[in-house]
Amino acid sequence: MEAVRPGIAARLSDLFWRRPGALLLVLLIPPLLWLGVIYIGSLAALLVQSFFSIDEFSGLINYEFTLKTYAELLRPANFDIILRTTLMAAAVTLAAAVIAFPIAYYAARFAKGHMKALFYLGVMLPLWSSYLVKVYAWKLILAKEGILTWAVDGVGASAALNAILALPVIGGGSLSVSYIGTFLVFLYVWLPFMILPVQAALERVPANLLEASNDLGARPGQTLRHVILPLAMPGIIAGSIFTFSLTLGDYIIPQIVGSSRLFIGQAVYAHQGTAGNIPLAAAFAVVPIVIMGLYLWMAKRQGAFDAL
Amino acid sequence: MHSDRAPIALQIAAFAGLAFLHLPLLLIFVYAFTTEDRSYQWPPPGLTLKWFAVTWNRPDVWAALGLSLKVAAISTVVAMVLGTLCAAAVSRAKFFGREAVSLLVILPIALPGIITGISLRSAFSLGEIPFSTLTIVLGHATFCIVVVYNNAVARFRRLSGSLIEASADLGANGFQTFRHVILPNISTALLAGGMLAFALSFDEVIVTTFTAGQQQTLPIWMLEELVRPRQRPVTNVVAMVVVLVTFLPILGAYYLTRGGTDTAGGGK
Amino acid sequence: MSYAVEFDHVSRHFGTVRAVDNVSIAIEEGGFFAMLGPSGSGKTTCLRLISGFERPTAGHVRIFGETSEDLPPNRRPVNTVFQDYALFPHLSVRDNVAYGLMVQGIDKRTRHARAEEMLALVKLDSYGDRKPAQLSGGQRQRVALARALVNHPRVLLLDEPLGALDLKLREAMQDELKALQRQLGITFVFVTHDQGEALSMADRVAVFNDGRIVQEGSPEDIYQRPRTRFVADFVGSANVLSPALSRRAGGPEAWHSLRAEAMEAIEGGSGRLSGTVTTVRYLGAVKRVTVDVGGDELTVAIPAGQDAPAEGATVGLNWTATAMHRMEGA
CATH class of the missing domain: 2.40.50.140 (Nucleic acid-binding proteins)
Incomplete structure (x- = not known):
């Protein structure tokens, strides 16, 4: 069949051998066009809009270069949103690292055979199962008449729960309208993104390194602190890129579980939607980009990308 | 002495963490059968199968499901073509800007989805492009490329360069080499990448809210139920079905890439 | 005298690295030619210039008198036994051997029959149904050899073909390769860093260093009359x-x-x-x-x-x- 094929395939094949650059170009052009035009083009369009402003009286967009919209971000109401989101992202990242570490360490070091597969799928399935379903599950859990209240009542700890909810700032009418609730859902939804890179980093620690540490007289706690943690650090940083970035940009979780105070994502959504203030929405959207840019820059210096 | 048994505290922490990841999902399964239809009451006052029949007869659910499947299918095909081309180029040669290409592929996933979403939306409005299935696909394919790319790059890396040279040496032209050597060796990785891309697209909501206009994909249908619950029992059933449906491609991808150094889901 | 392969002032530079630097060789038809040298000396690049995986920066490579610069690897009357064998992992041993015939469009029955002949030649008659992963290193090497010979190449290139084998197997294979070359009468061009291998198998040896040929001659010439200090050191026989x-x-x-x-x-x-x-x-x-x-x-x-x-x-x-x-x- 190949023999009777007209020479065009053969000639093209010869051409690619003579000019390997031509083949590279043919391979790269479609994806680069797609990503370059659609994605980078859109990002640029967004960036440009953030330098426009909105006319307060007419509500129309004023297509002139200005930094006025960025200045608006510094107004207390808007700046609070940025601060609140960043703090939440930091808290979620820290908690995710603490919970992820034992799971990743156990899976990397002690799980063998079926147990290893169980842990792998055990992290992979929640990671890939529907984001909205996960959020929905927490709405069920945190609801006033839901399972958590029922369980807390069951063990007779309602007083403790009420005391926590009575705390200023993080408390609220019920868990589902408090920052604690928002935090729990964020933590749950992004946790697998922390486990995987940490596990990948720990898999690369040779077991004999730990034996060496032991051999040199280190107690398990010392080995953990001086050998395992430093080697897991690139993985933790890689994971934190996900948890941090995902929390910064999310607008659905705080909308469904939490108080009525806005996060960056909600602000972007609100300003571009009903308010029609696209410039301010764009400026808000640039904030996570800048924060993540700084974060990635610091992470790169720590060598975190080797663990991705 | 080094022992292969984990300290008991570590075991407890590890398994408790795993339980934390799974119990909420299991809860979804229980709620799909509850008789209560006005609140999220726990424990369920009774169990019933009737909500499955109710859901089955809901045209809005079917329409949303249909759109989601259509978008996921088209996005997956686009992502598979673009992701494979990109992976082939990056693993084939060292060229100027190679790092930048990898970064460009990863960026749509690395930056928060809302940024991709609002960027596309503002570009559509600047370009006066009306919302359609195509606008949803544009967004989805963009962030799906990376999962195909990651799987393909890992496999290309394992595909020794001398295999391709051996094929040429034995008289095969470039296209024959692609068909007889490259494709058979990367096909399972591509399939795995495609399944994951499908799952990713099927589930996506954040970018979609910006690119769908008035159209409803299944996640958007669910989001509206979450914000303004109107039909809790139907939502419960849909949630359960979605969990089951997304598990299939994940398990499939896992079995396809098992035993290799591929990172099936690592790139989400 | 007709030459199988001629290098006419050939250079291959990679950026500032002169992997092959102004090399001229003439390899006689029907001979067993060894390219000997330490790693990075340019011998493998020379082999790749013959097979077509590299193209000269300057000079000409002629194969049977024909300038080959514009001939892609798949059109050259040359086949290669790769260092890592490069057997297709997804194909059976038989389909590996028949690959060169398949891409020419030869029907399945004929190509399988020819593949079996080749397998018999390398004494692997009953292994056709196996996958490469089920073979030992020595067996894989024979499959690679059979696969490279199935197209009846006029020149067979061997890139460190014995490098991955243990000592005993290597010695046995040296004798077999030599016998096979006599039997088939094909020109063998053989790359190695092992001077013992080069001297015992080849009838002409070119010693490479830093991208240049420092000496070319019969094994005896090289051994008895090293032209430079480098050759004497590398061949290792002399003070x-x-x-x-x-x-x-x-x-x-x-x-x-x-x-x-x-x-x-x-x-x-x-x-x-x-x-x-x-x-x-x-x-x-x-x-x-x-x-x-x-x-x-x-x-x-x-x-x-x-x-x-x-x-x-x-x-x-x-x-x-x-x-x-x-x-x-x-």
């Missing part, structure tokens, strides 16, 4: 005498090679040079005696039957004047 040392030994002031077995060491006696024995190593057929002659070390091989001087003894070293072979400097 290298610096100009000063040659002078002290009564020769002209120039670099010389002096084979270990051409010398004798007389305990307490006088000779061209005298020195102290530092080590004596028993190697079976010979004893290797290292003698310090005022800062330089020379090795003397003494047949097993004869007595060797003891370590620490003072010896005089003697040889006939013709044993000293004058070399080019450096």
Whole structure:
């Protein structure tokens, strides 16, 4: 069949051998066009809009270069949103690292055979199962008449729960309208993104390194602190890129579980939607980009990308 | 002495963490059968199968499901073509800007989805492009490329360069080499990448809210139920079905890439 | 005389690295030609210039008199046995061997029959249904050989084909390859860093260093009459005498090679040079005696039957004047 094929395939094949650059170009052009035009083009369009402003009286967009919209971000109401989101992202990242570490360490070091597969799928399935379903599950859990209240009542700890909810700032009418609730859902939804890179980093620690540490007289706690943690650090940083970035940009979780105070994502959504203030929405959207840019820059210096 | 048994505290922490990841999902399964239809009451006052029949007869659910499947299918095909081309180029040669290409592929996933979403939306409005299935696909394919790319790059890396040279040496032209050597060796990785891309697209909501206009994909249908619950029992059933449906491609991808150094889901 | 492969002032540069630097060779048809050299000396690049995976930066590579620069690998009458064998993991042994026929569009029955013939040639008759992963290293090597021969190439290129085999298997394969080459009458071009392999198998050897050919000749030439210090060192058979040392030994002031077995060491006696024995190593057929002659070390091989001087003894070293072979400097 190949023999009777007209020479065009053969000639093209010869051409690619003579000019390997031509083949590279043919391979790269479609994806680069797609990503370059659609994605980078859109990002640029967004960036440009953030330098426009909105006319307060007419509500129309004023297509002139200005930094006025960025200045608006510094107004207390808007700046609070940025601060609140960043703090939440930091808290979620820290908690995710603490919970992820034992799971990743156990899976990397002690799980063998079926147990290893169980842990792998055990992290992979929640990671890939529907984001909205996960959020929905927490709405069920945190609801006033839901399972958590029922369980807390069951063990007779309602007083403790009420005391926590009575705390200023993080408390609220019920868990589902408090920052604690928002935090729990964020933590749950992004946790697998922390486990995987940490596990990948720990898999690369040779077991004999730990034996060496032991051999040199280190107690398990010392080995953990001086050998395992430093080697897991690139993985933790890689994971934190996900948890941090995902929390910064999310607008659905705080909308469904939490108080009525806005996060960056909600602000972007609100300003571009009903308010029609696209410039301010764009400026808000640039904030996570800048924060993540700084974060990635610091992470790169720590060598975190080797663990991705 | 080094022992292969984990300290008991570590075991407890590890398994408790795993339980934390799974119990909420299991809860979804229980709620799909509850008789209560006005609140999220726990424990369920009774169990019933009737909500499955109710859901089955809901045209809005079917329409949303249909759109989601259509978008996921088209996005997956686009992502598979673009992701494979990109992976082939990056693993084939060292060229100027190679790092930048990898970064460009990863960026749509690395930056928060809302940024991709609002960027596309503002570009559509600047370009006066009306919302359609195509606008949803544009967004989805963009962030799906990376999962195909990651799987393909890992496999290309394992595909020794001398295999391709051996094929040429034995008289095969470039296209024959692609068909007889490259494709058979990367096909399972591509399939795995495609399944994951499908799952990713099927589930996506954040970018979609910006690119769908008035159209409803299944996640958007669910989001509206979450914000303004109107039909809790139907939502419960849909949630359960979605969990089951997304598990299939994940398990499939896992079995396809098992035993290799591929990172099936690592790139989400 | 017709040449199978000719290099006409060929260079291949990678950026500033001159992997192959102005090399000219003529490989006779039907011969067994070895390219010998340390890693990075340019020998593998030369092989790849013949197979077409590299293209010359300057000069011409001719295959049977035809300039090959514009001929892609799939159109050259040349096949390769790769260093890592490069067997297709997804194909059976039979389909691997038949691959070259398949891409020519030859029907399945014919190509499978030809593949079986080739497998018989390399003594793997009953292995056609296996996958490469189910074979041992030596068997994979034979499959690679059969696969490269199925197209009846006019030149067979072998890139360190024995490198991954253990010693015993390697020696057996050396004999087999040599026999196969005689039987088929195809030109073999063979790349290796193992001087023993090159000298025992090939009838012409080119020694490479830093992208250039430092010496080309018969194995005997290379062994007995190394042209430069590098060749003498790399082939490893001979002592290298610096100009000063040659002078002290009564020769002209120039670099010389002096084979270990051409010398004798007389305990307490006088000779061209005298020195102290530092080590004596028993190697079976010979004893290797290292003698310090005022800062330089020379090795003397003494047949097993004869007595060797003891370590620490003072010896005089003697040889006939013709044993000293004058070399080019450096």
